Structures are given as C-alpha cells and as structure tokens.
Amino acid sequence: MTLNRQHSEHDAVVVGGGLMGASLAWGLARKGLRVCVLDEGDIALRASRANFALIWVQGKGLGFPEYTAWTKAASAAWPRLASELEVETGIDVSLDQPGGFTLCLSDRELQANVDALERLHNQPHAVSHPYEILDHSQTKALLPAIGPDVSGSIYCPLDGHVNSLRLFRALHAALKIQGVDYRADHAVGEIKPQADGFLVKGSWGEIFTPKLVLAAGLGNARLAPMVGLEAPLKPSRGQIIVTEKASPFLHYPVVTIRQTDEGGVMIGDSEEATSASLATDHGISSVMADRAIRMFPLLGDLNVVRTWSALRVMTLDGCPVYERSEAHPGAFMAMAHSGVTLAPQHAYNLATAIAAGSIPDDILAFGIRRFHVPARA
Structure with a gap:
C-alpha cells in the first residue's frame, strides 16, 4: 500500500531532542505545525552534555563573515527567547549578557x-x-x-551566558505546552523516502511524515545519506x-x-x-x-x-550547516556546535524557513556547497 499525506498524524518529524532539535521543534510548533520529536533519550551521545552555556559572539566568523552576522543576530534575539520561554513555561533560564x-x-x-x-x-x-x-x-x-x-x-x-540545564528543561516544557509529540527511546534506524514524504523506522516501529528535520547531532552522519544529504562533521x-x-x-x-x-x-x-x-x-x-x-x-x-x-x-570548518535535500525537498538538516548561542536563530529564523519549505539567502550561505568549492589550479 502506498502511504500518502492523509495517513500522517504529523506535519513534521524532528529527529533529535537536544538543544538543536528542541529549539527547531518548538519553533515549528509555534508556526502551527503538528510536530513529532524522535529522540534517543538520555542514553544518547548528546552534545548538550558538553555545552558551556555561553552566548558568545567574540571571535566568531573568521573566514566566514556570515557566521559573525548570524551570531550577532542570535545574541540580540536572546532576550526575546528567554522572555517567551518564561512566559510560556514559568522557567527562568537566568539569561545574563554583561x-x-x-x-x-x-x-x-x-x-x-x-x-x-x-x-x-x-x-x-x-x-x-x-x-x-x-x-x-x-x-x-x-x-x-x-x-x-x-x-x-x-x-x-x-x-x-544562561543556565543550560534550565534552558533544556524550558524548551522541553514548552514542547509539551505546544502539543509536540515527544518520543524518548526512539532511535531512528532507517529513513525511506516516499513519493510524498518519508517513512521513518526504528525498533519501536515506523512513522510517516511529509516533512523531516535531521537534528541528530553526530547521528546525522549516518542518517543524512538516507535522504540524499551529507553531514560534513x-x-x-x-x-x-x-x-x-x-x-x-x-x-x-x-x-x-x-x-x-x-x-x-x-x-x-x-x-x-x-x-x-x-x-x-x-x-x-x-x-x-x-x-x-x-x-x-x-x-x-x-x-x-x-x-x-x-x-x-x-x-569540518566549525561553522553551522543548514541544508535542504535537493533529491528529497521535504528533508532538512541542521548541525551546529553553538546550540546555546544560536538557539534563537534556530527557534525563529530556521524554523520559519523549514515550515515554509525553503531556505532564504541568509541561511543558504550555511549549506554544504561551501565544502565543494573546486580547488584553484
């Protein structure tokens, strides 16, 4: 039987429930999408464990000025993110920008x-x-x-800087408030592109989605090729x-x-x-x-x-990677080591782009094409 959109309970599935995945899922839900997050849970090699909770602009963007602009915008947007999370969840993330x-x-x-x-x-x-x-x-x-x-x-x-544990807690509390279907212990084993979406499988079963966001950190290296992408990390x-x-x-x-x-x-x-x-x-x-x-x-x-x-x-160059699959346009990928600093950009700008199904010019600069510039003779 061919699966189609009417069989999907969700508009988007986000793979990964760390700071990146949670920020994106919250942003997508606020855009009115029905979102499911598939997360490995606390057994994952979660990069969020090593974050230093800094909101850091200083020195970022050498060789990549777009990264400087992206980071400055994130710093400026942090008061909005902290305020909206506190209003929504009652959790103060202890934002301090001295x-x-x-x-x-x-x-x-x-x-x-x-x-x-x-x-x-x-x-x-x-x-x-x-x-x-x-x-x-x-x-x-x-x-x-x-x-x-x-x-x-x-x-x-x-x-x-912020209190990173409270930030993580606030994002997940906000996911619940926004009606996001969060599923822990749901490691993804296989992704099969369909004519109108993606069949995502694991030992837990399978789920169909018309829109897929890979925010699985190091796990993206394995998952990205399944949807025609590569993860240079x-x-x-x-x-x-x-x-x-x-x-x-x-x-x-x-x-x-x-x-x-x-x-x-x-x-x-x-x-x-x-x-x-x-x-x-x-x-x-x-x-x-x-x-x-x-x-x-x-x-x-x-x-x-x-x-x-x-x-x-x-x-590979230390800067974020955001990409949409050309082979399977409903699939997106997001990777960055600055999950705290860039959380507002992910929750607002990137989530808005993914919800719309296209990547604007200011985000296109972070695509994987920069790793394929032909060497000069």
Whole structure:
C-alpha cells in the first residue's frame, strides 16, 4: 500500500531532542505545525552534555563573515527567547549578557588573539563586532579576582551566558505546552523516502511524515545519506570541570571559565579530536585546572564536585550547516556546535524557513556547497 499525506498524524518529524532539535521543534510548533520529536533519550551521545552555556559572539566568523552576522543576530534575539520561554513555561533560564572576556596568560597569547580579531574584521565582506583590548590593570578593575599571570584580556559587550540545564528543561516544557509529540527511546534506524514524504523506522516501529528535520547531532552522519544529504562533521571531545559553590566573584563569563547563577564554577578549555570515547583524560583536565587557577587563584581552594566529557557536534570548518535535500525537498538538516548561542536563530529564523519549505539567502550561505568549492589550479 502506498502511504500518502492523509495517513500522517504529523506535519513534521524532528529527529533529535537536544538543544538543536528542541529549539527547531518548538519553533515549528509555534508556526502551527503538528510536530513529532524522535529522540534517543538520555542514553544518547548528546552534545548538550558538553555545552558551556555561553552566548558568545567574540571571535566568531573568521573566514566566514556570515557566521559573525548570524551570531550577532542570535545574541540580540536572546532576550526575546528567554522572555517567551518564561512566559510560556514559568522557567527562568537566568539569561545574563554583561559582556564576556578572553583572558590571556602572556603578552604573546594576547597578541595572537588580537591578531585573529583583526583578521576577522579585515576580511572581505567582514561583519564587525565591538571589542576592547585591556591590559592587566584594566582587566583587574572589572575582574578583581584575577591573578598576576593574566597579562591582559579582550572584552566583547555582546557576550553572555544562561543556565543550560534550565534552558533544556524550558524548551522541553514548552514542547509539551505546544502539543509536540515527544518520543524518548526512539532511535531512528532507517529513513525511506516516499513519493510524498518519508517513512521513518526504528525498533519501536515506523512513522510517516511529509516533512523531516535531521537534528541528530553526530547521528546525522549516518542518517543524512538516507535522504540524499551529507553531514560534513567530526566528533570533538570536550571536558568540563565543575567546582563546589562559592561566593560570587565572577560577574562576567570568561570563554573558558564561568560562575553559574547557582554559585558553582565551570571550567572548560579542551577541544580534542578523538574517536567516540567519552573517557576523561586527567592529563588534559589537569592542564585546564592549572590555567584556571592561574587566571583566578582562589579556584585553588575550591573542591571539584564533578567532571565529565562529551562529544561536540563539530562541522569540518566549525561553522553551522543548514541544508535542504535537493533529491528529497521535504528533508532538512541542521548541525551546529553553538546550540546555546544560536538557539534563537534556530527557534525563529530556521524554523520559519523549514515550515515554509525553503531556505532564504541568509541561511543558504550555511549549506554544504561551501565544502565543494573546486580547488584553484
């Protein structure tokens, strides 16, 4: 029997219930679509486990100015997202956008970061973002707890952070309120394109949908070819250290250190090309801790309460990938390692495009065609 649209209980199926999938599913539901989310659940290699909860603009877009513009727009839209989630669910995600710092432990390190920002702003079609270069004393005036090893810093007023666990909870609460059919423990094994949609299968059974969104993180590498797409990504292991709660001392997020609204300090300063291993490398975590203590000596007196590692979704150039299948136009794919920063863009702009069935020019730039530019002779 041939399946057709009238047999579908949903207008769209989103594969993946992490920050990316939840943001998109919420956005699609708000556009009036009947949405189903198929999620592996807590057993998944969920990239959301490794997110540092930063809303970060500083330094993004070197070699890809469209990414700078996309990230700046996300930062500007975050108050709207936080407000709408709180109104809808009653959950405060603790949005705080005081600006953020990159701390440097030598003049050479500071100069390297300054050089990178200058290259970013001097590239063709550059989209600028504000920043200040501060010496040690200027930095200490804003971050009194820094140690003598901090030679200087770079400050960007557009940066900030949220409580990532509350954000994840708020999105899933909002999915329920919007009537999204969320199905945990529904790993997708196979996708079979049909004349008028897609048959999605797993050990749990099958479901038909006219519109399909792949937001399965690293799982997209396996699923994308089933709908005529490719997923140019690689796993990147990141490690996180969390300390016991401390009196407030860090009122701005630092790119590798942040004090949460609950008082604990998160340290995350690793990006490791690796296999699918989630083992914690104590050599790397020791280096992370040493750098953090040099930046803020008081950290040396705090106990570590937990550490973990997870696999980030890292595309080949580090920038987001959004694509629509040419072979099967009802299929879309979304991948990005900045799931927190870009959540407003995914919930609003990208979800709107997917609901309409087309990708506008400002999103087309993030397609996979950029990985197939012929080499110059």
